[in-house]
Amino acid sequence: MKIIEIDNNAVASVSNHVKPTPKAGEVLIKVAYSALDTAFEEVAHREFIPGSLLHDLKVKPLVAGWHYSGTIVSLGDDSSVTTTNTTSKQNDLTVGDLVFGHLQYDSATRQGTLAEYITVPTLECAKIPSGVDLDVAAAITTESLTALQAMRDIGGLSEGKNVLVIGAGGGVGTQAVQIAKAMKASKVHAVCSTYDVPKVQGLGADLVIDRSIQNIEKDLNAACYDIIFDTTGKYSFASLKYALAKEGTLVNTIPNVATFLFSWMFPIIFGKHYKSVFVQCNRADLELVGSWLQQGIISCPIDSTHNIKDFENARDRQKESKKSGRVVVKVEGGW
Ligand SMILES: NC(=O)c1ccc[n+]([C@@H]2O[C@H](COP(=O)([O-])OP(=O)(O)OC[C@H]3O[C@@H](n4cnc5c(N)ncnc54)[C@H](OP(=O)(O)O)[C@@H]3O)[C@@H](O)[C@H]2O)c1
Structure with missing residues (x-):
């Protein structure tokens, strides 16, 4: 393949490699679309941290890419056998199903979705709901699951909570604003640069804060937010804790020493939490996001789509700060 x-x-180039074989509990997927994200360059440049946390950098050949949509072309040995209710959930996929998901961002990951075929555990992908396009399905996976898991699982997002999303014009932030609205947060405030203000208003944020005009490290209302989701990882707990309500949580996407080692101390000392998210691809969350997409509750703006033979153009576009959505790569039929 x-x-x-x-x-x-x-330097990226096309080469041939042995097609993988699905193990028991896995499916073989012919990749239709992938999408780029910030992790690609970190792995491509073999940055020890965080690249090595996201992929096995020693694997040869090194192939990256996490997002995907595609078609199941074969099943691992036990994937078509249904015996109990528990396994039926694992085994309800069949050849020809259109699925989406992302490979785990993990030091053990050895494949990439910038390839004709990948193998995936059955419980780490989900069927694409009817009416959802394959390019959109591929583009939304990591960012929507990151936003959902950060705000719901770590921040405790539920109906009536107040949320601030920092980096709301970016991939994760775009999803976070929409998901906070979908989960009926009371107030969804969003921070972005001037360029992204109209887009973020269009996502439904109740208040958009232009970070070139306001300094969020001092201009926010005190004790206002139950959850502050810093998608950029650029803000310290010290600089934003004033804006957290009692028992509120600052969640970021980039672990640091404070969140990695000392997150247990913050509630004891300050009565507020400081944590990082590590996205995990799982069937239930993909199905939830898929249903929101199908109902038009959330959307995934696509900046541009590039055939995989023009991969360098996609890579250049991903580096542009003024892109207006996800950079998608057409894998099937794009070589
Ligand atoms: N831990 C995990 O599981 C996980 C999962 C997914 C992603 N991530 C990480 O999350 C980060 C964000 O990903 P992404 O896909 O959303 O990236 P992205 O699309 O590049 O968006 C980042 C956004 O941050 C904004 N920004 C940059 N500096 C800022 C600052 N000082 N204050 C406020 N906003 C600022 C940028 O807009 P302006 O500069 O124009 O304002 C941009 O809109 C990346 O580092 C990625 O690797 C982690």
């Missing part, structure tokens, strides 16, 4: 191989100088 064809893959995009990344050499030691971070």
Whole structure:
């Protein structure tokens, strides 16, 4: 099969590789679309941290990419056997199903979705709901699951909570604003740069704060938010804790020493929480996001779609700060 191989100088080129075989409990997927994200360059440049946390950097050939949509072309040995209620959930996928998901961002991950085929555990992908396009399904996976797991699982988001999303014009932030609204947060405030203000207003934020005009480290209302989701990882607990309500949580996307080692101390000392999210792909969350997409409750703006043979154009576009949505790669039929 064809893959995009990344050499030691971070140069990407097409090469041929052995097609993977699905193990028991896995499916073989012919990739239709992938999408780029910030993790790609970190892996391509073999940055020890965080690249090595996101992928096995020693694997040869090195092929990256996490997002995907595609078609199941074969099942691992036990994937078609239904015996109990528990396993039926694992085994309800069949050849020909259209599925989406993302590979785990994990030091053990050895494949990439910039390839014709991938193998995936059955419980780490979900059927694409009817009416949802394959490019959108691929584009939304990581960012929506990150936002959902950060705000719901770590921040305790539920109806009536007040939320602030920082980096609301970016991939994760775009999903976070919409998901906070979908989960009936009381107030959804969003921070972005001037360029993204109209887009973020269009996502339904109740208040959009232009960070080039206001300094969020001092201009927010005190004790206002139950959840502050810092998608950029650029803000310290010290600089934003004034805006957290009692028992509120600051969640970021980039673990640091404070969130990694000392997150247990913050509630004891300050009565407020400081934590990081580590996105995990799972069937239930994909199905939830898929149903929101199908109902038009959330959307996933696409900036541009590039055939995989023009991969360098996609890579250049992903680096542009003024892109207006996800950069999608057409894998099937795009070589
Ligand atoms: N831990 C996990 O599981 C996980 C999962 C997914 C992503 N991530 C990480 O999350 C980060 C965000 O991902 P993404 O896909 O959303 O990236 P993105 O699309 O590049 O968006 C980042 C956003 O942050 C804004 N920004 C940059 N500096 C800022 C600052 N000082 N204050 C406020 N906003 C600022 C940028 O807009 P302006 O500069 O124009 O304002 C941009 O809109 C990446 O580092 C990614 O690797 C982690």
